[in-house]
Each structure stands twice: as C-alpha cells, then as structure tokens.
Amino acid sequence: MSTPHASERWQLRLYIAGITPTARRAEANLRAICEEHLEGLYDIEIVDLLEHPKLAEGDQILAVPTLVRQLPEPLRKIIGDLSDTQKVLIGLDLKALRVVP
Amino acid sequence: MVPATSAPNPSEDWQALVKASMDGIIVVDGDGIVRYANPAARRLFEDQVTDLVGFHFGVPAIHEPVPLALARAGEVTLVELRASEISWSGRRATLAMLRDVTPRKRAEDALRESLAERDRLLELADRTRLAQLSMVEDQMEAAEALRESVRFVQSTLDSLSANIALLDDEGRILLVNKSWRDFAEANGGSAASMSEGANYLQVCAAAGPPDDDEARRFADGIRRVLHGEEEEFSLEYACEGPIESRGFVGRVTPFPGPGPRRVVVSHGDITERKRSEDRVRHLNRVLRSIREVNQLAERKSEPDVLIRDACQLLIDHGSYDFAMIILTDPAGLPIAWAESGRGSAACRVHPTFRPGDLPPCCLKAMDVAGPLLTREPEGQCGKCSVSGNQPAGAALCIRLTHGETSHGFLVASMSEDRGMDEEERDLFGKLAGDLSAALDASADRAALALAEEARETIQRQLLQAQKMEAVGRLAGGVAHDYNNMLSVILGHASMGLEKVEEADPLHEDLKQILGAANRSADITRQLLAFARQQTATPRVIDVNQAVEGTVSMLRRLIGEDVTLEWIPGSDLEPIRIDPVQLDQALTNLCVNSRDAIKGVGRITVTTSAVLLDEQGALSHRGSRPGRYIGLTVSDNGTGMTPATLDHLFEPFFTTKQSGKGTGLGMSMVYGITEQNGGFIDVTSELGHGTSVGIFLPACADHVAETVAPPEAGSSAAGGETILIVEDEAAILGMARTLLGRLGYGILTASTPTEAMALARDHEGEIHLIITDVVMPDMNGRELVNVLLTLRPEARCLFMSGYTADIVAERGVLDEGMHFIEKPFEIHAFSAKVRAVLDSPQQPQAGSNDGD
Numbered sequence: 001m002s003t004p005h006a007s008e009r010w011q012l013r014l015y016i017a018g019i020t021p022t023a024r025r026a027e028a029n030l031r032a033i034c035e036e037h038l039e040g041l042y043d044i045e046i047v048d049l050l051e052h053p054k055l056a057e058g059d060q061i062l063a064v065p066t067l068v069r070q071l072p073e074p075l076r077k078i079i080g081d082l083s084d085t086q087k088v089l090i091g092l093d094l095k096a097l098r099v100v101p
Numbered sequence: 102m103v104p105a106t107s108a109p110n111p112s113e114d115w116q117a118l119v120k121a122s123m124d125g126i127i128v129v130d131g132d133g134i135v136r137y138a139n140p141a142a143r144r145l146f147e148d149q150v151t152d153l154v155g156f157h158f159g160v161p162a163i164h165e166p167v168p169l170a171l172a173r174a175g176e177v178t179l180v181e182l183r184a185s186e187i188s189w190s191g192r193r194a195t196l197a198m199l200r201d202v203t204p205r206k207r208a209e210d211a212l213r214e215s216l217a218e219r220d221r222l223l224e225l226a227d228r229t230r231l232a233q234l235s236m237v238e239d240q241m242e243a244a245e246a247l248r249e250s251v252r253f254v255q256s257t258l259d260s261l262s263a264n265i266a267l268l269d270d271e272g273r274i275l276l277v278n279k280s281w282r283d284f285a286e287a288n289g290g291s292a293a294s295m296s297e298g299a300n301y302l303q304v305c306a307a308a309g310p311p312d313d314d315e316a317r318r319f320a321d322g323i324r325r326v327l328h329g330e331e332e333e334f335s336l337e338y339a340c341e342g343p344i345e346s347r348g349f350v351g352r353v354t355p356f357p358g359p360g361p362r363r364v365v366v367s368h369g370d371i372t373e374r375k376r377s378e379d380r381v382r383h384l385n386r387v388l389r390s391i392r393e394v395n396q397l398a399e400r401k402s403e404p405d406v407l408i409r410d411a412c413q414l415l416i417d418h419g420s421y422d423f424a425m426i427i428l429t430d431p432a433g434l435p436i437a438w439a440e441s442g443r444g445s446a447a448c449r450v451h452p453t454f455r456p457g458d459l460p461p462c463c464l465k466a467m468d469v470a471g472p473l474l475t476r477e478p479e480g481q482c483g484k485c486s487v488s489g490n491q492p493a494g495a496a497l498c499i500r501l502t503h504g505e506t507s508h509g510f511l512v513a514s515m516s517e518d519r520g521m522d523e524e525e526r527d528l529f530g531k532l533a534g535d536l537s538a539a540l541d542a543s544a545d546r547a548a549l550a551l552a553e554e555a556r557e558t559i560q561r562q563l564l565q566a567q568k569m570e571a572v573g574r575l576a577g578g579v580a581h582d583y584n585n586m587l588s589v590i591l592g593h594a595s596m597g598l599e600k601v602e603e604a605d606p607l608h609e610d611l612k613q614i615l616g617a618a619n620r621s622a623d624i625t626r627q628l629l630a631f632a633r634q635q636t637a638t639p640r641v642i643d644v645n646q647a648v649e650g651t652v653s654m655l656r657r658l659i660g661e662d663v664t665l666e667w668i669p670g671s672d673l674e675p676i677r678i679d680p681v682q683l684d685q686a687l688t689n690l691c692v693n694s695r696d697a698i699k700g701v702g703r704i705t706v707t708t709s710a711v712l713l714d715e716q717g718a719l720s721h722r723g724s725r726p727g728r729y730i731g732l733t734v735s736d737n738g739t740g741m742t743p744a745t746l747d748h749l750f751e752p753f754f755t756t757k758q759s760g761k762g763t764g765l766g767m768s769m770v771y772g773i774t775e776q777n778g779g780f781i782d783v784t785s786e787l788g789h790g791t792s793v794g795i796f797l798p799a800c801a802d803h804v805a806e807t808v809a810p811p812e813a814g815s816s817a818a819g820g821e822t823i824l825i826v827e828d829e830a831a832i833l834g835m836a837r838t839l840l841g842r843l844g845y846g847i848l849t850a851s852t853p854t855e856a857m858a859l860a861r862d863h864e865g866e867i868h869l870i871i872t873d874v875v876m877p878d879m880n881g882r883e884l885v886n887v888l889l890t891l892r893p894e895a896r897c898l899f900m901s902g903y904t905a906d907i908v909a910e911r912g913v914l915d916e917g918m919h920f921i922e923k924p925f926e927i928h929a930f931s932a933k934v935r936a937v938l939d940s941p942q943q944p945q946a947g948s949n950d951g952d
Contacts, residue, residue, distance in 0.1 A: 017170035049172050056172040062149055063169040063180060066159050077133045077159030080167050080182060087162035091133065 010034075010042040011071040015056065015064045017049045022081050026065035029082035037094050069093075115254035121221045122257060125180075125199035128189050133159040136189060145180065145199055148173055161195050168202060179203050185256065188249070196253070198260060220354065263369040266295070270327055270361035272302035272320075281368070301366065311341065319351050326353045326364050337371070347372040380522070386420045387528045391535055393418070398539030404428060404508075405437045407543055411536055412441035419443075421513040425450060426501075426536070427463060428509040435459055435509070450485065460485040462498035463510040472499040472529045474520040495520045497529050503537040508544075511536060569750060573772070576752055577632030580625040585829055587625065588924035590618045592835035595927040596842070622924050624763060630685070630776075631752055631768035639777065641677045641800055644708050644730055645669040651684050652706070658688070659695040663702050670709040674799035676730050682773045683732075689766040690734040690793055696757060697738030697791060705735045711796060721780040728801070729779065733794035741785040749783065770795065821868035821938055822846035824895075826856040826884060828876045832923070836871070839927055840934065853879040853887075860891045867892045869938055874901040898937045900925070 014030055016023035027046065034042045047055050049064060059068045059075075069076040069092055078091035088094075119126055125142030127135050138153040149172070150156050161184040171178040183198040258265060264281035266274050274297050285295040294304055302323060308316035315338045322334030334353040339346050348371045356363040393414050397407055408426040415424040423442035430436050435458075438451040454460070461482055462475040475482055477494030495517040501508040511533045519525050594615040601608045652667045659665060687706070694704045709731045718726045741749070741756075748754045750771040755764035770793075774781050779797035823845050827833040833849055841847050848863060850856035853876060860867060870888055874881040885897050898919045919937045921930065 015172070017172065020168075020170070022167055022169075049170075053172075060150075060157060061172045062146055062156070062158060063171050063182075065169070075157075077157055078162045079133070079159035079169070080161045080163035080184070082162050083164045083167075084162040087160055090131070091160040091162060 008072050010038055010069070011045070012042055013045045013047055013059070013068045013070055015047050015049060015059070015061045015066045015068065017064045019048075023065055025081040025083065026067070029085070029088070030067060033082070033085060033088055033092075033094075037089070067091075115251060118254045118257060121224075124260070126257070127153065127158070127197045127199065128187070129158055129161060129195045129197055130189065131160070131193060133157055136194060142199055145201065146171075158197075161197050169199075183260070187253070196256070263367050265365065265367045266301065267356060268301055268323065268327075268364050268366055270363065272300050272323060272327070274299050274301055275363065284368075312338075319353075322351075323353050323364060323366065326355055327362055329355075329362065348375040380519075380524075383420070383519070384524060384528060386418045387525070387532065390415050390418045390420045391528065391532050394532060394535050394539065398535070398542060401546060402543065403547065404540055404543045405439070407539060408437065408439040408536075411539075412439045415513065416441040416443050421515055423514040425460075425512040426509065427459065427512075428540070429459075429507065431507075433459075433467065433507070437509075453485070459510070460498075460512065462496055462512060466498040466500050466510060469500070472497045472520075472526045472533075474517070476517060497526070499529060499533040501533055501537040501540060503534075503541040506537075506541060506544075508537055508540040569771070572752060573632040576628040580628040580632065583621070583625050584923045585832060586924075587618050587622050589831040589835050590614065591622065591924050592832075592839055592927055592930075594618060596835075596838055599842075618924075619926070622926075624765065625924075627763070627765040627769050628752065630682070631765065631772035638681075639677050639679050641675045642680055642683070643675050644673060644683070644732060644797075647680050647683050648687060648706060648708065648732065651687055655688065655691050655706075659691060659704065662700060663695055663698050663704055665691070666703060666705045668705065668707045670707065673708060673710050673730050674728065674801045676777075676797045677800050678773075678777045678797060682777070686770045686773045686795060687732065687734070689770050690795075693766055693793075694734055694736035694738060694791070697736055697740070699739065702737050705733075707731075707733045707735070709733070710799065713796075721782075724778075724780045724796075725798075728799040729796040730799050731782075731794045731796045733792060735790065735792035737790040740787040740789050740791055742787055746783060746785060750781075820844060820846065822848065822863075822865055823869045823871060823934070824848040824850065824856060824859060824863075824867050824888070826850045826853065826870070826872040826876075826881070827900075828852065828873060832873075836930075839931065843931055845934075852876070853884045856884060857887055857891075860888045867895050869896045869898060869934065871898045871900060871934070874899050896937050896940065898934065 012030070012034070014027060016026065027044075030044065034044065049056050049061070056064075059066075059070075059077075061068075063079060065079070065081060067078040067082060067088075076091060076093065078088055082088050119139050122139055123141055125145045126137075126139040127142045128137040130136050135153050135156050135158045143153050146153055161182060163182060163184055166181050166183045169180045169182050171180060179202045181200045181202045183200075184195050187194055187196040258276075259279035261278060262280055264278065264284055266277040266281060269275050274295065276297060277295050281295050295301075302320050305316040305320035305323075315336065319334075319336050319338075322331070322336060325331040326334050333355070335350060337348065337350045339348050349368055350371050351366070351368045353364050353366050356365050394411055397410050397414070402410065405428070408428060412424045412426055415421055422444065423440070425438070425440040427435050427439075428437040440450055450460070462473060462485070465475065466473040475496050475498060477496075482496070496512055496514045497520050498510055498512045501511055511529075513529070515525075594611050597611045598608065598615065601611060648667065648669070652665065656665050691704060691706070698704070711729050711731055713721070713724060713726050713729055715726050718724050745756060750767050751764075752768040753764040754767075757764075771781065774795045774797070777797050779795055782794040782796065783791070785791040823840055825833060825836050825840070825847065827836065827849075828851055830851060833851060837847050837849050846865070848859050848867070850859055856870075856872070870885060870892070872881040872884055876884075881899050881901075885899075889895060889897075896919070898921060900921045900923055919933070919940070921933050925933075
C-alpha cells in the first residue's frame, strides 16, 4: 500500500464515555477499518472522558463516540458507532487515498 | 395533495415544523461542519457551544440509531442519533436527528411529547407565516426550497411515533404520517384506508365492534371541531390487542388558516403512561396502608384484633382486592385467621381449609425470606381460592417474622405483573415487617399482662393465707386457755348441781352456769376447729354414705320453705376425714345457705370427683395436683358482695343479724378443709346465689370404713386407784372431787416430781395415771414413761387443751394412746376414765420408748 502519506503515521484518537456497547462497537469498527486500509501505519488512542473529562475541550468534542484524525492534518471528526464504513472512509479521507495510487 | 387554494406556503409550514420539533435537527456537511441547527438542537448543546452552526460536529457514520453521550461535566445525557442523507444547497449532506433519551427524559411519555410538538407546530405554523424567513430562501431557489422542505418535513413527521393526520372540512385526509399508515396496515386495515384522499370519517363509520362505539364518538368529535362547535376534542380509549390491552388518546384540534376549517387528528399510545400512573397510585396506597398499620400498632390491641383491622385497612385503602393474615403457633400451626376482600374477592377462604391446614402458598413461603409469588394458572394454589379471585390469578405471600419469632403469614392477591414488580415486593416486605413488629409488641403485652395477673393472684392468696394463719394462731391460743377455765366451771357446776335439790333456788342458777359454760365450750371448739386444732379422728369414708346420713337431719333443720336437693355423684373414691367434721362442715354450709334465702328457695348438695392439674393447683394455694372429691352446697339466695367474699372465712365475721350467728361457721368449714388437706371454691353472684365447694383429696387405695355409732360408755366405778397429775390447781381439785365421788381412790400430784414420789411410795396398786400433757418441768409423756417403770400395770390417760394431732406432732403421744380434750364435761370424763380402765393393757405405753 503506497500513499502520499505513507511515510507519516496516522494518529487516531477515539473519544468514548465509559465502556458502553456503542463504545465497544465503535472501537471494533475502527480497528477493522484501520487494519484493512492502514495496516502498520496507524496509532489508535482511546480516551475515556469519564476518566479524563478535561480532554474533551482540546478537540472540542460535543458527543461521544467521536473519532478524531489528529494526523495527518487537517483534523477531521467522525461521530457515531462507525458502522457506516463508507462514511468513515470518506470522513477520514481514506477513500481518496486508495483511489490515487 | 394539499389543494393550492387553501394551503399556505408549504415552505413556511415545513420550516415552522422543523423549528417546533422537540427533537434536535441539524444538517452536517461532508466535512462534519454544522450547516443548520433547529432550536431544539441548539438547546441540547447550549452548555457546550454558543453557536452550533459552523461548529465542527463530525460526520455521522451510523446505520441504525446510536446512543451518544454528551461530553458534559456532571450528569450524563444520552442522545439518540439518527442520520439520513439529504441534499443541501445542491451538495450532499447529512440530516441528523438528536433525541434526548436519558432515563428522566425517556420516562416522559412519547405521546405527550409528540402532541405538545404538534400543538406548538400548529401555533408556530400560523405565526411564522407572517414572519420573515430568510435563511433558506437566501440560499436556494423557491421551487427547490419548497420540494426540499416538503421532503424534510414529511421525513420529520414520519419519524414521530404518534399517528398524525390533517383532515379537510369534509374529513378527507390531506396528510398522514408513516406511523399511522403502518398502524393501519398492522391492525388489519390496508395502508390505502389511511392514505391521502381517503375520508377518515368514513373510516370511523366503518369500524366494527368492539371499537364501533368509540369510533363513532370520535367521528362526532371531529365534526364538532370542524363545525366550530368545540375548540378541541379528545378521547381516551382502550384497544384490545392480541396480547394485552393498550390505552390510547385521540385528539382533534383545528388547523388555523384561511379557507374552510381543517383539523389535525392524532392518536397516541398512552399505555405506558397509564400503567406507570396506575402503578404509582397503587404504590401510594400501599404506603398509606403501611403508615396505618404502624398506627394500629400504637393502639395496643390484641393480636386477633390487630390482624382483623390490618386486613380491613389493606382493602379499604384499595391496596389489594383480597388480603389474608394467618397467625401460627410456635409449631407453625394456624391459630387465628383474618381475611378481607372486595367485590368478587370478598369470599371467605378460611372455611375451605380443615383445622390445622395452611394454604399452599404459606407452606411454600415458610422457607423463603422475602415475598413469594404463586400463580393460580400454573396450578400452584390447589383448591385455595385466594389468587383465583383475581383475573390474572396470582398472589404474594410472605412470612411474618420479627427477630427469631415467626408470627404467621400475610397473603394478598394481585396481578402477576404487580407481583413481580420490585418496588411492589419491597413495599410488601416492609408491610410484613411492620406488621410483624406490631404483632410482636402485642404478644409481649399479652404475656406481660398474664404474668402480672398470675403474680397478683398468688400475692393475694399469700396475704390471705398469712392473715388466716395469724388469726388462727391467736384464736387457738385464746381457746386453749379458756378451755382450762371452762373445764373447771363445767366440773364444779356439775358437781354443785348434784349436791343441790331441784327445789333449791341455787339449782336453777347452777343450771344456767352449766348451760352458759357448755355454749362457751362450743365456741372454743369452733375456734379450735378454725385454728385446725380440733380433736379429730380421721377415717377413710365414703362421702355419699356420710352425706346421706345427714340429709334427713338437714331437711328438718332448714325448714319447709326451702327445698333441699341431694344429688350424689357416682363412682367417687373415698376420702379421709373425721365423719364428725364432715358433718359439721355440711351443716354449716346448709345453714348459711338457708339464711341466705329469703322466703322460698332451693339448696342443692352435690358430690363429684375433680382432677386438679398443675395450673389449678397454683390457683389454690397449698393444694397439690391430683384427684379430689368435691362436696358442693349451692343456693339461689341473695349471694355475696365481693367485699363479703374477702372476709368470708374470718372468725366472727358475719352478715347475719346480731344473735343469729357467731360468725364462726365458715371459719370452721375453712379450718376443717385445711386440716384435711383440701381446698374451698366459692362462687357467688349478688342476687343470684352462692355455691361453696369443699374439695378433699381422694384416697383411691383405701376402702371406706363403715361409720359405727360410738358405744354408750358406762361410768360405774370399781374402786380402782387413780393418780392425777395436773399443774393447774383448779382442774386438779375438780378432777379429785369428781372421781372421788364416783368411788375411785385418788392420788393427786401438781408436779412430776411429786407424782414420781407418790408412785414410788404408795403402798397399794395404781390402776390409772391421768396426766396433763404440757407441764413446766417435764411433759406428760416423759413422766408416764418414768411412772410406768415403777407401776407397769397402770393404764394412762392424757388430757390437754390441745388437739390430739398437735400433741402427737410434738412427739408426746403415739397412736392408740388414750387422750381427752379439755374442757370436758363430767359425764364424758367419767365415761372415758371407765373406758381406759376397762381397756386391755397398752403394750406401747410400757417399754417402747423406755427411758
């Protein structure tokens, strides 16, 4: 897999509030998508707002689960359980990457 | 679909609808930036962001509705997110609907929300028509905006759970949402019957039973609102579904605007609200019952009253249709039942059980700590009808325990749903707990009262016994000293009489002295009987035989106006008593009864056998458990007051007129009964009569002796020599004179020493030694033992003012020794002397006790 950002590691941060079924679903969906499209090129950080409520302010999170692409810039946000894979790919701008070799 | 002539600008309406929605509605573009937010959405996030439009919200990536947690400090707010693709200003965007679904919010009825929404919507639709709407118009062409808005609002309406339709003035459907179309299809109709153009009034008219009546009323309501007769109309109704009955509310409100009048019709499911209202009402009733159970506890009632009242209040407050409380003994057997029911549940359950049986639910609840649910439809109740009273057929049963004590069971019938409701079960447990505590307190109070009563009874008996003992000792002492004096008076008066001619005026005086002394001796005898110091010769006798012999004498005694009825009991064991004492007791009782009867009346004498158990023995102080033979004298006379009863046995206590009674009769009866180990039972009711029973121990292993009349003794002297020892000089003198005149040779001694000297020195034979028992230096028995070593051939006769029993108790006399009680009448005395002299030699008197 070769992309313009291949040299750069993707930093993804998933905001949740407690290990709820929705949070678990969001994390599983995220990992599956990343394994398929970004194998070996990504870091996922899970931020539980119940433990670190202050962290929500930095990325301006309104509701969780919210996925934030911190790198590569620009910052992008996707909200929900990430079950709509097409929306996640578009939201992360991954679809475009795949298309352009 | 909406006639152009009458419809307002749809774009305006749709915008108003979106703005009025209670759900948050936002439009998010492809970069996750919010492009539009309705007021509800802005309110939802107002704590977090000042202007939602332009905020980087994120691209929703969901298929199904997903719960989101708002990243807010403090309480957790859950928001349900739905998303659908729309075109916004020609670009793809996401329409996101956000609904607050926190438990608090969720608990609010969905219908109320949608109805309120619709009301607001109608109001706003009207108002906003006049307002300047620029935001959308500025961005797109009017036609596109119109189509967009129609789709937008249609999807908004379709997302609502209530059934909503807009009708024209004929009742034709102008607009109907998806919920209603789906509902119509699911409930046996076709989607077409509830589609635009169909006439809803005809739909109502076509409804069949059982809903036809309500459908007609609703159609009437629509007409009235359409015709302006009513501002609005609403109707709550129930729908019997295949599984359960559900509640609905239908509403009709006018849709304001120019042209013919239109109405908005909505139907919402209010089952959950109804249920939750019912539940809260019911739980409140149970709480009220618990409060009142605690008030019952403060009334300090007996346990059976307490459970009856508790059952009644559970029914009165409408907590349950049927309630039952069963009290059990420590072995778990039912001892008291209380039940109460309402309407068809008012049947009685207790009589359907055999004594000692418990309902199946109680048997099962015995080993369960909390409330136990039993279900009639599952056959768990057997023949018990408690839960059968209920259509749903279930009952809660709980053991009533307080600490280690188990008091019984509380059972209430209710629906199965209710019986499984945690809060219901908690309250039921609390009710049982409070009831148990009240029962515990009640049982404690009862036990305490019983113990207190028993203590008071024993205390009273003890005081009475002590009093009688003290009076008895006093009476006995006085009688003894009097007896000595009376012996002298009687003796000298008798001798004087023999010396004086009948014609002599002195003769009559002496007779009067003798008569008075005899009467005085009677009184001291009675006193001694009361003091249990009467000379008695107890024998084993048949009580019926003894009474039989007295009855005819008694009939003469009581006179003709009073009937004496004698009812002997059968198969009675013999008793051990001096027949003379029995006679005295019976006579006294009959005389008292006669005196209690004014005019004509009846006295009944009965005999019977009774068994005195431990408890009975406790209530008759001094008596032992066992078989007793009772001799009871009952009359229908005046009866006694409690005050009289208190003093009944006291010597010289009398209610009779002065001179009619000595007040010693009942004292004697008392003394005789006590002396023979028995007890007395007196019952009396003022104005109705008295019954006095004397109960003497039965001696089963003895055979009754036949009562033989005493032989008439001869007092002829035969020239024998008699040694008399007596420290009371008057008696010594009197005895010497009397016996000397009868022809006996007399030796007298006033001290034992003197007596011993005489026995040693007297040259002739000494045939009889008569001695007092109680003397200062040496008692009579010891003296006789010494004298008999000197004069082994001599007979002995003891005399004393004390009874033979008392004398024997002091170790002075043995059975078979001769004894005469002071005071004695001279004829009795001389006969006794003669009898002793004629008796065979007493073997034991000689050497048994020796020195």
